[in-house]
Amino acid sequence: MAHELILDGARVIDPSAGIDRVTRVAFAGGRVAALGEGIDTTGCPDVRDLRGLIVVPGLIDLHTHVYWGGTSLGIDAAQFARDSGVTTAVDTGSAGPGNFLGFRKHVIEPSPVRILAYLHVSFAGIFAFSKSIMVGESEEIRLMAPAEAAAVAEANRDVVVGIKVRVGLHASGRSGLQPFEAALQVAEEVGMPMMVHIDHPPPSYEEVVERLRPGDVLTHAFRPFPNAPLSGQGRVREAVVAARRRGVLFDIGHGKGSFAFKTARAMLANGFPPDTISSDIHTLCIDGPVFDQTTTLSKFLCLGMSLPDVIAATTVNAATALRRPELGSLRPGSVGDATILRLDEGRFDYVDTTGEHLAGDRRLTSAGVVVGGRWWHPA
Structure with a gap:
């Protein structure tokens, strides 16, 4: 040919x-x-x-929100891809089983760049995330839809790569780890990994990583205090080290409030680089502090990671997390x-x-x- x-x-x-x-x-x-x-x-x-x-290889952004028009946090995937050099945008929980088919038909299928998705266990995904309205979807247990999520994930295996859940004071409030347990049941039922968001405690960083399985992804892994992966003495918490040993993956997921230079410096000094570097791009951070994926990568380059290691964290490592070996390579x-x-x-x-x-x-x-x-x- x-x-x-x-x-x-x-x-x-x-x-x-x-x-x-x-x-x-x-x-x-x-x-x-x-x-x-x-x-x-x-x-x-x-x-x-x-x-x-x-x-x-075509850059993979493992954490994006690109359900434009269907959610208040969604940005335009094509324009973001042009600005960032991203050829695979992985949407992480913008849609749940109640609105995923609209996301697929109106955004994923017409997109000039590849869009894959972690399906949210919450029925409507992340439905109230804006400057004026902020409701943690995981706080309402009645919205947890494990049976529906399993059915939608099973029927859309060509684009659904895993199950998303958000836990923490802002995302799950008094529900604590109950949404996590619902997502875990779905992930085990359909044989897919989870991506888990963590914000302020409760639950604690340790409580979350201790429950993660090999191949599961903890996003916002280099977040600032509180719920940073470090002790007060600047050492990586033992539960975090143990999780990496058993195959849990640590993703940046920069976003609006989930990445700190202080944490990143300490993690890198402890010999604990991220497995994947992602932007967590959405409407509230595209004008700063994230801007795009290449800016996120540049930050790690300036923090001391080598260029090949930075590229690996947004290509082959991300492809491994997605279980899509045909991506992230020029072979x-x-x-x-x-x-x-x-x-x-x-x-x-x-x-x-x-x-x-x-x-x-x-x-x-x-x-x-x-x-x-x-x-x-x-x-």
């Missing part, structure tokens, strides 16, 4: 294959066709000279998605959810997107 698109001259970083060098990537039939310096460009209708740029035969990044050096201001500013010396931005083997960005 003739190559339909070739990316030439860029630094290619693919942690899934241990690749970090200047080389070529070719696409055909909607997939990665070949990778290497010997790729012949003759006859290819679209050869892109990307010298000075970086090509990585021949993989899905034909790629992100082109620009890495600038200078002085850049970053801010976390507590208001702390970080003067960073590097910044990643999206310079192009390949979706399904075709150049998609700019419009």
Whole structure:
């Protein structure tokens, strides 16, 4: 099959294959066709000279809210993807079993970029999240719909990757861990992982991570006090270390109030990097402090993580969490998605959810997107 698109001259970083060098990537039939310096460009209708740029597997943002028009927190997935270089946006609980079919028909299916979803165990998902109305959906036990959630998850396995639940003072209030137990029953029934949100106690960070299973994802994992993963002495809590040992995954989920530089510095100093880096983008944080996925990645670059490790946390690691090995890789035969990044050096201001500013010396931005083997960005 003739190559339909070739990316030439860029630094290619693919942690899934241990690749970090200047080389070529070719696409055909909607997939990665070949990778290497010997790729012949003759006859290819679209050869892109990307010298000075970086090509990585299509970025996966493991925590987004993209049910635009169906929920008050949803943002436009296509515009976000163009701004962030994201080719797979994973919506985390915007929709529950009561409104998922609308999300699928009106947002997921028409989307030019891939949208996967963690289905909320709450019947209507996250239905009251705005500047003026803020109601924790997990506080109302009558909204927990395990039977309906299991049926919808089973019927939509092509796009539903797991079960979402939010617990904490703001999300579950007096209901505590009861919503967690409902979500766990659904996850076990359908054989899917959970993504669990945690905010202020109760419950405590330890109470949540002690109940998580291998492959489950704790999001907002580097949140500030209270309910930070650290002791007052700056050490990672033993329950957190034990959870990682048994295969629990720790996701950033930056969002409006769930990421602190102070926590991140201490976690990295303790040798505890995140498994996945995600934005938790929604209407209340897209204008700051999150802005987009590349800004979130840049923060970790400036905190001391290596570029290949940062890329792994939004490509192959995220694909592993999703149990979708065809994503997050540039190996021949993989899905034909790629992100082109620009890495600038200078002085850049970053801010976390507590208001702390970080003067960073590097910044990643999206310079192009390949979706399904075709150049998609700019419009």
